[in-house]
Amino acid sequence: MKKSRGSNKALPIGEEIKEKVGAVLVVxxxxxxxxxxxxLANSGFKVCLLDKFPSIGGTMSxxxxxxxxxxxxxxxxxxKLVEVSRHPNVSLITNAEVESVExxxxxxxxxxxxxxxxxxxxxxxxxxxxxxxxxVRNKPQISKPEVVLIKDEKIDAITDRYKDKEGSLIQALxxxxxxxxxxxxxxxxxxxxxxxxxxxxxxxxxxxxxxxxFKPRGKHLIRVCTGTACHVRGASKILEEVERKLEIxxxxxxxxxxxxxxxVNCLGxxxxxxxxxxxxxxHGKLTVNKVEKILKSYG
Amino acid sequence: MKLNSPEELEKLREKILSERDPxxxxxxxxxxTGCLALGAQRVINAFKEEIRKQELEAEVDIRExxxxxxxxxxxxxxxxxxxxxxxxxxxxxxxxxxxxxKEKKIVDRLLYTxxxxxxxxxxxxxxxxxxxxxxxLIDSNVKIDPxxxxxxIALGGYSALSKALSRMTPEQVLEEVKKSDLRGRGGGGxxxxxxWETTRNAPGEPKYVIVNCDEGDPGAFMDRALMEGNPHSVxxxxxxxAYAIGSxxxxxxIRQEYPLAVENVKIALKQAKIYGFAGKNILxxxxxxxxxxxxxAGAFVSGESSALMTALEGKVGEPRPKHIHTSIEGLWNKxxxxxxxxxxANIPLIINRGAKWFSRIGTEKSKGTKIFxxxxxxxxxxxxxxxxxxxxxxxxxxxxGGIPEGKKFKAVQTGxxxxxxxxxxxxxxxxxxxxLKKAGSMMGSGGMIIMDEDTCMVDVARYFLNFLxxxxxxxxxxxxxxxxxxxxxxxxxxxxxxxENDLELLEELxxxxxxxxxxxxxxxxxxxxxxxxxxxxxEYNAHIMDKKCPARVCxxxxxxxxxxEKCTGCGLCAKKCPQGAIIGERRKPHVIDQSRCIKxxxxxxxxxxxxxxxx
Numbered sequence: 082m083k084k085s086r087g088s089n090k091a092l093p094i095g096e097e098i099k100e101k102v103g104a105v106l107v108v109x110x111x112x113x114x115x116x117x118x119x120x121l122a123n124s125g126f127k128v129c130l131l132d133k134f135p136s137i138g139g140t141m142s143x144x145x146x147x148x149x150x151x152x153x154x155x156x157x158x159x160x161k162l163v164e165v166s167r168h169p170n171v172s173l174i175t176n177a178e179v180e181s182v183e184x185x186x187x188x189x190x191x192x193x194x195x196x197x198x199x200x201x202x203x204x205x206x207x208x209x210x211x212x213x214x215x216x217v218r219n220k221p222q223i224s225k226p227e228v229v230l231i232k233d234e235k236i237d238a239i240t241d242r243y244k245d246k247e248g249s250l251i252q253a254l255x256x257x258x259x260x261x262x263x264x265x266x267x268x269x270x271x272x273x274x275x276x277x278x279x280x281x282x283x284x285x286x287x288x289x290x291x292x293x294x295f296k297p298r299g300k301h302l303i304r305v306c307t308g309t310a311c312h313v314r315g316a317s318k319i320l321e322e323v324e325r326k327l328e329i330x331x332x333x334x335x336x337x338x339x340x341x342x343x344x345v346n347c348l349g350x351x352x353x354x355x356x357x358x359x360x361x362x363x364h365g366k367l368t369v370n371k372v373e374k375i376l377k378s379y380g
Numbered sequence: 381m382k383l384n385s386p387e388e389l390e391k392l393r394e395k396i397l398s399e400r401d402p403x404x405x406x407x408x409x410x411x412x413t414g415c416l417a418l419g420a421q422r423v424i425n426a427f428k429e430e431i432r433k434q435e436l437e438a439e440v441d442i443r444e445x446x447x448x449x450x451x452x453x454x455x456x457x458x459x460x461x462x463x464x465x466x467x468x469x470x471x472x473x474x475x476x477x478x479x480x481x482k483e484k485k486i487v488d489r490l491l492y493t494x495x496x497x498x499x500x501x502x503x504x505x506x507x508x509x510x511x512x513x514x515x516x517l518i519d520s521n522v523k524i525d526p527x528x529x530x531x532x533i534a535l536g537g538y539s540a541l542s543k544a545l546s547r548m549t550p551e552q553v554l555e556e557v558k559k560s561d562l563r564g565r566g567g568g569g570x571x572x573x574x575x576w577e578t579t580r581n582a583p584g585e586p587k588y589v590i591v592n593c594d595e596g597d598p599g600a601f602m603d604r605a606l607m608e609g610n611p612h613s614v615x616x617x618x619x620x621x622a623y624a625i626g627s628x629x630x631x632x633x634i635r636q637e638y639p640l641a642v643e644n645v646k647i648a649l650k651q652a653k654i655y656g657f658a659g660k661n662i663l664x665x666x667x668x669x670x671x672x673x674x675x676x677a678g679a680f681v682s683g684e685s686s687a688l689m690t691a692l693e694g695k696v697g698e699p700r701p702k703h704i705h706t707s708i709e710g711l712w713n714k715x716x717x718x719x720x721x722x723x724x725a726n727i728p729l730i731i732n733r734g735a736k737w738f739s740r741i742g743t744e745k746s747k748g749t750k751i752f753x754x755x756x757x758x759x760x761x762x763x764x765x766x767x768x769x770x771x772x773x774x775x776x777x778x779x780x781g782g783i784p785e786g787k788k789f790k791a792v793q794t795g796x797x798x799x800x801x802x803x804x805x806x807x808x809x810x811x812x813x814x815x816l817k818k819a820g821s822m823m824g825s826g827g828m829i830i831m832d833e834d835t836c837m838v839d840v841a842r843y844f845l846n847f848l849x850x851x852x853x854x855x856x857x858x859x860x861x862x863x864x865x866x867x868x869x870x871x872x873x874x875x876x877x878x879x880e881n882d883l884e885l886l887e888e889l890x891x892x893x894x895x896x897x898x899x900x901x902x903x904x905x906x907x908x909x910x911x912x913x914x915x916x917x918x919e920y921n922a923h924i925m926d927k928k929c930p931a932r933v934c935x936x937x938x939x940x941x942x943x944x945e946k947c948t949g950c951g952l953c954a955k956k957c958p959q960g961a962i963i964g965e966r967r968k969p970h971v972i973d974q975s976r977c978i979k980x981x982x983x984x985x986x987x988x989x990x991x992x993x994x995x
Binding site: 282307310321347352369 | 413414417418451452454596599600601604637638674675676677678679680691692693694695696697698701703712753755756757761762793797827829831835840843844847853855856857896898956958980981982985986
């Protein structure tokens with residue numbers, strides 16, 4: 082469908098505009114789009130509100146509470162939804178996407194692609210009967226991938242320790258982390274199963290805390306302290322030298338899986354700064370020149 | 381071995397003391413993380429081996445203690461009962477020290493040399509670093525083995541708990557803490573007594589008490605030193621607090637980056653249970669109290685009270701809005717009282733010696749002592765404990781021994797990443813909660829990072845924002861986006877792309893982030909920017925207008941060159957240069973090819989003739 086306002090043909094860019102058109106297309110029917118449409122419509126502009134989903138409301142309609150006041154999201158949004166749908170100056174175009182925009186301010190032409198609804202909009206009354214009778218509704222369209230969980234006795238031992246203890250997931254993951262040096266995927270799925278927690282919760286903990294990583298670490302773990310005390314004593318130069326020598330960035334592992342480089346915010350041995358720890362060995366009062374020798378002694 | 385009454389505790393104390401010979405030599409070796417990093421374990425093993433070889437087990441004791449604070453001079457060894465201090469002790473020194481103990485002599489070469497007089501100092505209390513401190517909390521660290529509860533009992537440990545449980549009502553304990561005017565040592569400085577009272581009076585059961593040992597500020601390690609060196613003092617304070625508040629369950633939240641502290645506090649807890657200082661019917665008083673240890677998994681924001689409680693619940697440690705304070709609805713929405721390690725450690729002192737005694741120390745509004753970690757460009761790196769109101773000058777020069785290599789002192793950064801920088805002009809500022817706030821910084825947990833003329837303040841501000849950018853949990857927009865934007869502007873300035881409007885924009889952005897962030901991490905994040913802008917605006921201007929970094933730190937604004945007259949043409953720098961950017965004939969002055977130089981500084985570090993200069 083091609084939609085253009087003012088004249089039938091959009092003016093090419095640069096051509097002088099004689100008469101500006103007081104109509105606006107708002108793209109995106111979330112709360113900000115709705116509010117913008119209402120403000121414009123109340124000031125007398127004709128507004129087309131477009132959204133790619135079959136209904137307007139956006140993310141806010143799915144939220145329980147809003148930041149920072151903890152107000153109920155629907156209580157704010159619902160009156161606006163009703164108002165925008167009833168406003169004489171607003172027309173809704175849903176289930177549609179913008180394909181291209183041409184023209185100049187005051188004379189835009191917009192190509193909109195309306196997706197197939199497969200329902201005659203003029204005849205539909207929204208009675209809901211088809212919805213109730215639809216045999217495929219509420220069935221997942223994509224089948225869940227079959228994941229074979231490998232039984233892991235180490236994990237069994239850990240989960241036995243923490244089962245039925247409220248709030249112990251972080252503790253359990255710390256134990257997994259010290260067993261494997263990282264959090265392997267199979268073990269995470271397995272622990273979620275054993276502790277009867279959603280995998281998403283396990284993943285959110287694993288990705289939030291800096292002690293955890295989903296990638297295997299190398300044979301030697303290098304941690305360069307970038308705490309303030311070390312920083313003012315030149316830790317960044319040390320870090321750069323390690324990066325250069327190993328050709329990896331912090332958080333990465335060398336190709337031969339010998340070294341993993343990480344930074345740490347403070348080791349609390351500031352008297353030694355700048356300091357770097359390889360596995361359990363502390364190397365203090367570093368200079369750029371000492372780095373190579375230390376790395377060679379492990380490599 | 382469970383003690384069932386205060387009398388039994390006193391009897392045990394007498395028994396321990398009578399079995400110990402006060403004149404028996406004891407070698408106290410620091411086994412804190414700082415000294416362990418310097419190889420203290422090898423020193424300890426060497427001493428043990430030597431004593432075994434000489435069959436002196438019955439005549440000399442060895443004690444592995446917590447951190448005495450003087451990390452700069454580790455490994456620290458103190459010989460009791462005389463209190464002779466040896467510094468920078470190596471494993472090879474053990475035979476000499478042991479024979480000196482036998483012959484009642486002193487090993488001169490391992491003594492501390494007072495840099496101002498050049499004289500050797502024998503005893504701990506004569507060393508300027510210790511002499512100028514008031515060590516109420518940290519002093520016990522050298523006197524006890526943290527893994528042995530009897531050492532703590534011998535020093536009078538758990539007498540405050542016994543006093544509170546047998547001779548005071550919870551109301552009296554609360555009143556005493558309120559009267560002492562103790563303020564929270566975690567940084568906020570909220571009156572502890574009032575916080576306790578809120579939780580005590582809040583509706584809802586059970587009530588929880590929590591120790592915050594998620595010491596995330598880089599450069600601060602006083603909580604770790606207490607937890608490692610004297611965990612029982614924290615447990616005792618926590619139990620007294622629980623009694624006053626009416627709680628029967630306590631948590632210790634401790635960073636997993638402190639493995640030794642986790643280990644020691646777990647051992648301490650086990651021993652406290654055996655002796656009846658934790659568990660059911662403590663000292664026959666019908667008061668029950670259990671403590672759990674919870675390891676944190678590395679997130680700076682989890683040190684914030686509401687975030688810490690969310691983490692204790694086993695969730696992602698993000699803060700939540702505090703319309704209702706955590707003292708009323710905290711852990712599992714129950715009244716929860718959270719205090720910092722150092723705050724809890726102060727409680728036994730207050731109960732034992734009284735609020736009056738405590739409130740005599742310090743300034744009008746900030747009472748007691750505070751432990752600071754003195755780090756960065758200072759001669760005596762370490763932990764220092766001084767009364768509130770001590771001036772920065774005393775801290776940096778009298779205790780800290782001044783700036784290394786005779787450089788000029790520029791500023792001190794206090795309060796961790798969300799704190800601010802205090803310039804040299806305010807060196808006579810008395811340090812307490814309110815004075816630091818007035819100067820645009822804050823007390824924080826007590827990290828003091830000393831900076832000298834070689835520190836670029838713009839780079840420091842950028843460093844802190846980079847830290848906060850990574851540590852922001854991302855829940856609220858002002859902090860997540862605002863900090864990242866401020867960091868981007870500062871990076872531009874450091875890399876020579878700064879414009880005149882940047883400073884104004886920075887200030888405006890800083891105010892917005894300060895006013896609108898959800899938790900204190902965001903609200904205090906502009907502090908490093910605002911305080912450096914306030915005191916070091918000329919440095920910002922130098923970066924922007926002249927495109928120069930006065931401290932010669934910001935890479936994009938400096939370049940390395942070789943001073944022709946000084947270069948001997950030894951070729952060392954050319955050999956070391958990773959870019960092959962240094963060219964020249966042997967025995968003739970070399971030059972740096974600026975187009976290839978990446979400013980790594982290797983040539984500067986390796987030149988033995990000071991022939992490389994930075995401009």
